[in-house]
Amino acid sequence: MDRLSLNDDDKKVRDWLANEAKAIGCAVTVDQMGNMFIVREGKHSHSNMAPVMMGSHLDTQPTGGRYDGILGVMAGLEVLRTLHEANYQTQGPVGLVNWTNEEGARFPLVTVASSVWAGLTPLETAWQCTEVTPPADGATGPQTMKQELQRIGYLGTVAASYEAMPIAAHFELHIEQGPILEREDLKIGIVTGSQACCWYDVEVRGRDSHAGTTPLGARKDALLAAAKMIAAANGIARSENGLITTGRLRALPGSVNTIAHTVQFSLDVRHPCDAVVDRMVASCRSTFEAIAKDDAELGVDVQWTTLATNAAVHFDKDCIRAIEGAVQAENDQLDQPRPWMHMTSGATHDSCNVSRRCPTAMIFTPTKDGLSHTPVEFCKPEDCVLGAQVLLGAVVRYDAARAAIV
Amino acid sequence: MDRLSLNDDDKKVRDWLANEAKAIGCAVTVDQMGNMFIVREGKHSHSNMAPVMMGSHLDTQPTGGRYDGILGVMAGLEVLRTLHEANYQTQGPVGLVNWTNEEGARFPLVTVASSVWAGLTPLETAWQCTEVTPPADGATGPQTMKQELQRIGYLGTVAASYEAMPIAAHFELHIEQGPILEREDLKIGIVTGSQACCWYDVEVRGRDSHAGTTPLGARKDALLAAAKMIAAANGIARSENGLITTGRLRALPGSVNTIAHTVQFSLDVRHPCDAVVDRMVASCRSTFEAIAKDDAELGVDVQWTTLATNAAVHFDKDCIRAIEGAVQAENDQLDQPRPWMHMTSGATHDSCNVSRRCPTAMIFTPTKDGLSHTPVEFCKPEDCVLGAQVLLGAVVRYDAARAAIV
Numbered sequence: 001m002d003r004l005s006l007n008d009d010d011k012k013v014r015d016w017l018a019n020e021a022k023a024i025g026c027a028v029t030v031d032q033m034g035n036m037f038i039v040r041e042g043k044h045s046h047s048n049m050a051p052v053m054m055g056s057h058l059d060t061q062p063t064g065g066r067y068d069g070i071l072g073v074m075a076g077l078e079v080l081r082t083l084h085e086a087n088y089q090t091q092g093p094v095g096l097v098n099w100t101n102e103e104g105a106r107f108p109l110v111t112v113a114s115s116v117w118a119g120l121t122p123l124e125t126a127w128q129c130t131e132v133t134p135p136a137d138g139a140t141g142p143q144t145m146k147q148e149l150q151r152i153g154y155l156g157t158v159a160a161s162y163e164a165m166p167i168a169a170h171f172e173l174h175i176e177q178g179p180i181l182e183r184e185d186l187k188i189g190i191v192t193g194s195q196a197c198c199w200y201d202v203e204v205r206g207r208d209s210h211a212g213t214t215p216l217g218a219r220k221d222a223l224l225a226a227a228k229m230i231a232a233a234n235g236i237a238r239s240e241n242g243l244i245t246t247g248r249l250r251a252l253p254g255s256v257n258t259i260a261h262t263v264q265f266s267l268d269v270r271h272p273c274d275a276v277v278d279r280m281v282a283s284c285r286s287t288f289e290a291i292a293k294d295d296a297e298l299g300v301d302v303q304w305t306t307l308a309t310n311a312a313v314h315f316d317k318d319c320i321r322a323i324e325g326a327v328q329a330e331n332d333q334l335d336q337p338r339p340w341m342h343m344t345s346g347a348t349h350d351s352c353n354v355s356r357r358c359p360t361a362m363i364f365t366p367t368k369d370g371l372s373h374t375p376v377e378f379c380k381p382e383d384c385v386l387g388a389q390v391l392l393g394a395v396v397r398y399d400a401a402r403a404a405i406v
Numbered sequence: 407m408d409r410l411s412l413n414d415d416d417k418k419v420r421d422w423l424a425n426e427a428k429a430i431g432c433a434v435t436v437d438q439m440g441n442m443f444i445v446r447e448g449k450h451s452h453s454n455m456a457p458v459m460m461g462s463h464l465d466t467q468p469t470g471g472r473y474d475g476i477l478g479v480m481a482g483l484e485v486l487r488t489l490h491e492a493n494y495q496t497q498g499p500v501g502l503v504n505w506t507n508e509e510g511a512r513f514p515l516v517t518v519a520s521s522v523w524a525g526l527t528p529l530e531t532a533w534q535c536t537e538v539t540p541p542a543d544g545a546t547g548p549q550t551m552k553q554e555l556q557r558i559g560y561l562g563t564v565a566a567s568y569e570a571m572p573i574a575a576h577f578e579l580h581i582e583q584g585p586i587l588e589r590e591d592l593k594i595g596i597v598t599g600s601q602a603c604c605w606y607d608v609e610v611r612g613r614d615s616h617a618g619t620t621p622l623g624a625r626k627d628a629l630l631a632a633a634k635m636i637a638a639a640n641g642i643a644r645s646e647n648g649l650i651t652t653g654r655l656r657a658l659p660g661s662v663n664t665i666a667h668t669v670q671f672s673l674d675v676r677h678p679c680d681a682v683v684d685r686m687v688a689s690c691r692s693t694f695e696a697i698a699k700d701d702a703e704l705g706v707d708v709q710w711t712t713l714a715t716n717a718a719v720h721f722d723k724d725c726i727r728a729i730e731g732a733v734q735a736e737n738d739q740l741d742q743p744r745p746w747m748h749m750t751s752g753a754t755h756d757s758c759n760v761s762r763r764c765p766t767a768m769i770f771t772p773t774k775d776g777l778s779h780t781p782v783e784f785c786k787p788e789d790c791v792l793g794a795q796v797l798l799g800a801v802v803r804y805d806a807a808r809a810a811i812v
Contacts, residue, residue: 178619195618199662210778211651211674212601213584213752216644218776223652227636234630238622245617246629247664249657256605256672256713258653258779266662268617307662346619370624372616373664 001066001375004133005059005101006034006145011152013058017098020077024084026095029165030156032123033113034149037165039095040080044403050168050358052090052399054079054391055097055114055350061105062133065377067384071365072173073098075388082392091403092168094395099350100145100154106133107145114350116160118357123160162357169319169398170360172351173391175379179370180343187386188340189364190323193314194352195243195344196277199307200267202229202288206300208253208261218298223251223260225300229288233267236283242271243346244280266307272344274312313345313352319361319398326393330386338386359398363390407472407781410539411465411507412440412551417558419464423504426483430490432501435571436562438529439519440555443571445501446486450809456574456764458496458805460485460797461503461520461756467511468539471783473790477771478579479504481794488798497809498574500801505756506551506560512539513551520756522566524763529566568763575725575804576766578757579797581785585776586749593792594746595770596729599720600758601649601750602683605713606673608635608694612706614659614667624704629657629666631706635694639673642689648677649752650686672713678750680718719758722765725804729767732799736792744792769796 003009014036018028021038029037039051056072076096083090099117104110107129115121127146135142149155158164176182181189206220230246237244248266267284271277285304292302320342331337343364345352351360365387368378379387409415420442424434427444435443445457462478482502489496505523510516513535521527533552541548555561564570582588587595612626636652643650654672673690677683691710698708726748737743749770751758757766771793774784785793 176619177616178621179624180621183624197618207777208780209776210583210753211649211653212603212676212754213582213778214649214776215584215586216640216649218585218589221640221651223655224636224640227633227652230630230633231637234622234627243617243620243622245627245663245665246633247617247657247662247666248660249629249655251653251655254654256653257651257674259651260653268663270618347616348618370615370620372619374614 001060001064002062003058003060004062004106005103006106006148006152007136010059014098014154017073017077021080024081026080029158030154031158031160031165032156033116033126033160034100034154034156035113035117035160036098037095038080039093040083042090042092042094042399044092049092050166051093051095052169052395053095053097053167054171054173054395055099055354056172056174057099057102057350059101059103061103061373063375064373065375067175067377067379068177068372069102071175071379071384071387075173075384075391078388079392079395090396090399092399094399102350106131108132111348111350111353113160114353117162117165118353119162120353120356167354167358168402170351170354170358171319171391171394172349172362173387174349174362174364175367175372176364177367177370177372178346181364181366182368182370184341185339186341187338187366187383188327188390189343190320190327190340191315191345191362191364192320192342193272193312193344194348195270195272195346196274196312197268197270197310197348198277198281201305201307202265202267203303204263204292204300206259206261209259211257211259214259219259220298220300221259222263222300225291226263226265228291230265232287232291233284236280236287240271240276240280242269242276242280244269244284270346272312310348313355315355315361316359318401319359322394322398322401323361323363323390325397326390329393330389363387363394407466407470408468409464409466410468410512411509412512412554412558413542416465420504420560423479423483427486430487432486435564436560437564437566437571438562439522439532439566440506440560440562441519441523441566442504443501444486445499446489448496448498448500448805450498455498456572457499457501458575458801459501459503459573460577460579460801461505461760462578462580463505463508463756465507465509467509467779469781470779471781473581473783473785474583474778475508477581477785477790477793481579481790481797484794485798485801496802496805498805500805508756512537514538517754517756517759519566520759523568523571524759525568526759526762573760573764574808576757576760576764577725577797577800578755578768579793580755580768580770581773581778582770583773583776583778584752587770587772588774588776590747591745592747593744593772593789594733594796595749596726596733596746597721597751597768597770598726598748599678599718599750600754601676601678601752602680602718603674603676603716603754604683604687607711607713608671608673609709610669610698610706612665612667615665617663617665620665625665626704626706627665628669628706631697632669632671634697636671638693638697639690642686642693646677646682646686648675648682648686650675650690676752678718716754719761721761721767724807725765725767728800728804728807729769729796731803732796735799736795769793769800
C-alpha cells in the first residue's frame with residue numbers, strides 16, 4: 001500500500017467507504033479535518049445520545065501494509081453491515097470514524113486529526129501542515145493539509161471537535177504491530193492503555209582532530225562517547241524492562257580520518273509506567289554525564305533537547321470490560337477457546353487522543369513476525385475475523401449497558 | 407586559510423613563490439601535475455647530479471591553518487635565500503618542491519601529485535579527478551584537475567615523473583599536527599617513518615521495526631550493534647597502543663521511532679608496525695562478528711569493505727642521520743639544548759610517496775594543542791625558526807656527504 005493521506009487513492013477509498021455506508025442506511029458527516037463520521041441510528045436516537053464509535057484510519061506509510069489502520073475501518077464497516085443485515089436495533093446510535101492522516105507520513109503530524117477533534121492541536125496548525133513526501137504529478141509544489149482536503153473534496157464544514165461531534169465511546173481494532181501475541185500464541189490482545197513515550201535529541205560535543213596524529217588519550221571523540229552512551233542506554237532499558245531506542249544519528253564533520261566534533265542522536269524511551277520512563281531518563285542523564293567526564297574522552301559536553309513527552313494512557317474500565325465480555329462470549333461458542341491477554345500498546349494510535357474526551361479501549365490481533373509499516377505486514381484471515389467478532393460484541397455490549405443506565 | 411588547490415589564491419601564491427625563487431637565481435620547472443621544482447645550482451651541477459630537495463605544499467583545507475604544508479615551503483625558500491645571501495656553494499644542486507593538491511580537500515585524492523611523480527597513480531587518473539568542493543563563482547560546473555591546472559597556467563610540459571625530474575634526497579619540515587611534542591615539552595621530532603594505515607567501511611544490516619512495539623529481545627538493531635562495535639574497537643586500539651577511529655556513520659532509515667535496519671561506519675586503523683595493524687583488524691573482525699551474533703541483537707550481518715591499505719613507511723637512515731647531525735649542531739651552539747625525539751608520523755605526507763623513489767625523512771615542530779586543519783592551528787615563531795635551521799643543516803650535511811661519495 002502507498003495510500004498517503006489525502007492523495008488520489010485516499011479520495012477513492014473515502015468515496016467508496018461513504019457509498020458503502022450510505023448503501024446500508026448510515027449518515028456520513030465530514031468535519032473540517034476530513035474525519036468521516038458514519039452513524040447508524042439506534043432505538044433511542046431521538047434522545048440525542050452520542051454514538052458508540054469504532055474508529056481507525058485508511059491512510060498508510062509510503063511502503064505500508066494492508067492491515068495497519070485499514071483492518072479497524074474495514075471491520076467497523078463489516079460490523080455495521082452485520083447489524084444492518086440482521087436488522088439489529090442498538091439502543092443508541094453506533095458508527096465508524098475514519099480518522100485523517102494517522103500515519104503522519106505525508107503531513108508530519110502523527111494522529112493530527114483526532115488530536116484536533118480532542119482539542120489538543122489547533123485547527124490552523126493542522127491545516128497549515130505541509131507535506132514532506134514528494135508532491136504528486138502536476139502539483140506546483142508541496143501542498144498543505146487544507147489545500148489537499150479541499151482538492152479531494154473532504155474539507156467539511158462541521159467543526160473538528162469533540163463538542164460538535166461527540167462520541168459516547170470509542171473502540172479501535174488494530175494489528176499489534178509487534179511480536180508478542182504471535183510469540184505467546186495468543187489470538188486477542190485487550191489493550192488497557194498505551195505506553196508513556198518520551199523523545200529526546202542528545203548532542204555530544206567533542207573536538208575534531210586528526211585520526212592519525214591524535215593519541216587516544218588526547219582526543220575528545222564525540223562519536224566514541226555517543227557509541228558508549230547508546231550501548232549504556234540499552235543496558236538501562238534492559239534493567240528496567242523498558243524500551244530505549246536510537247534510530248537517528250548524525251556525526252559531524254563525517255570524515256574517515258577526522259575525529260567527530262559533534263554527534264546528534266535521538267533517544268526514544270518507553271514504558272507503560274510514567275515513573276519508570278522518568279527513572280530511565282534520569283539514569284541515562286547521569287550515565288551519559290559519567291561517560292562524558294570519562295578520562296578517555298577528556299570531557300565532551302552533552303546537551304539534551306526534549307522533543308516530545310507523552311504520558312502513559314490508561315483506557316476506560318467499562319470499555320475494557322465490554323471487550324472482555326465479547327471475548328468470553330466468543331470463547332463460550334468454541335470447542336477450543338482462543339487465548340488472549342491484557343496488553344499495553346507500544347505505538348501511538350488515534351485512540352490515545354480520543355481517550356482524552358470519551359471512554360476508549362483497543363483490541364489487538366497478532367502480526368506476523370511483528371512486522372508493520374512494510375508490504376509484508378500480515379494478519380491471518382481467521383485472526384481478522386475473530387478481531388471483528390470481538391469488536392462487534394464489545395460495541396453491542398457497551399451500547400446495551402449505557403442504555404440500561406439511560 | 408582557505409587556499410584550495412589550484413584556485414585563484416593558489417595561483418597567486420605560486421606566482422609569488424616563482425618570482426621569489428627567480429629573484430635569488432633559482433630555476434623554476436613546472437611539471438604536468440603543476441608540481442613546482444625550484445633548483446639552485448651547486449658546485450658540481452655540470453655532473454648531472456640530481457638536486458637535494460626540500461618539499462611540502464601550499465594548498466590548505468577549506469578552513470585550514472597557516473602552518474600545515476606552508477611551513478615546509480616557506481622554510482625551504484628561507485633556506486635557499488640564506489644560502490644565496492651567504493653566497494654558499496653546495497656540492498650539488500639543492501632546491502624546493504611545492505607539491506600540488508596534498509590535502510585532497512578540493513580534488514579528493516590525497517598527495518596525488520607526488521603519487522603521480524612516484525609512478526604510483528596514473529597521470530590520467532589524477533587529471534580527471536573532479537573537484538568536490540563548491541565550484542568557484544562563474545564556473546560552469548565542477549572542474550577537473552587538468553582544467554584547473556590549465557586555467558591558472560600551471561599545466562607544465564615536463565613529465566610528472568621521478569625519471570624526468572629525479573630527486574637525490576627529500577627533506578620535509580612540517581608541523582606535527584598532534585600533541586606529542588608539546589605534551590613532552592620537546593622542540594623537534596625527527597620522523598623515522600609513517601604509520602601503517604588501513605581504511606574500511608563496515609556495514610551492519612539488521613531489520614527496521616517499530617521502536618514502541620518491538621521488545622528488546624525481538625530486535626535486530628543495526629545501530630545498537632554498531633555502537634557496541636565502535637566502543638569495542640576503541641578497547642582493541644587501547645590494548646595494542648594503536649589508533650582506531652570511526653569518523654563517519656550513517657544510520658538508515660534515520661527515524662526517531664524506527665529501529666535502524668542498516669548502519670555504515672568507517673574504521674581508520676593505524677600503528678607504526680604493519681603486523682600490529684593486521685592484528686587489530688583481525689581482532690575487530692572477530693569481535694564484531696561476536697557482537698553481531700549476540701542474542702541481544704538476534705543476528706545482524708556485518709560486511710567489511712576495504713577502502714585503503716597503506717603499509718608503514720620507513721624513512722632513509724642517511725637522511726635521518728643528516729637531521730640528527732643538524733639538531734646536534736644547533737644544540738652545540740645553545741646554552742640550553744632543545745630537546746628532541748624520534749617519532750612516527752601519524753598522518754600521510756607527500757614524503758611517504760617520495761620515499762618510494764629517493765632517500766627521504768621529515769622534521770616535525772610542535773603544534774599548539776595538537777590542533778591542525780583549523781584556523782587556530784599554531785606553531786610558535788621560535789619553533790618555526792628552529793625547524794628551518796634544522797632543515798638547512800640537514801640539507802647541507804646530506805649534500806656534503808653525497809659529494810664526498812661522488
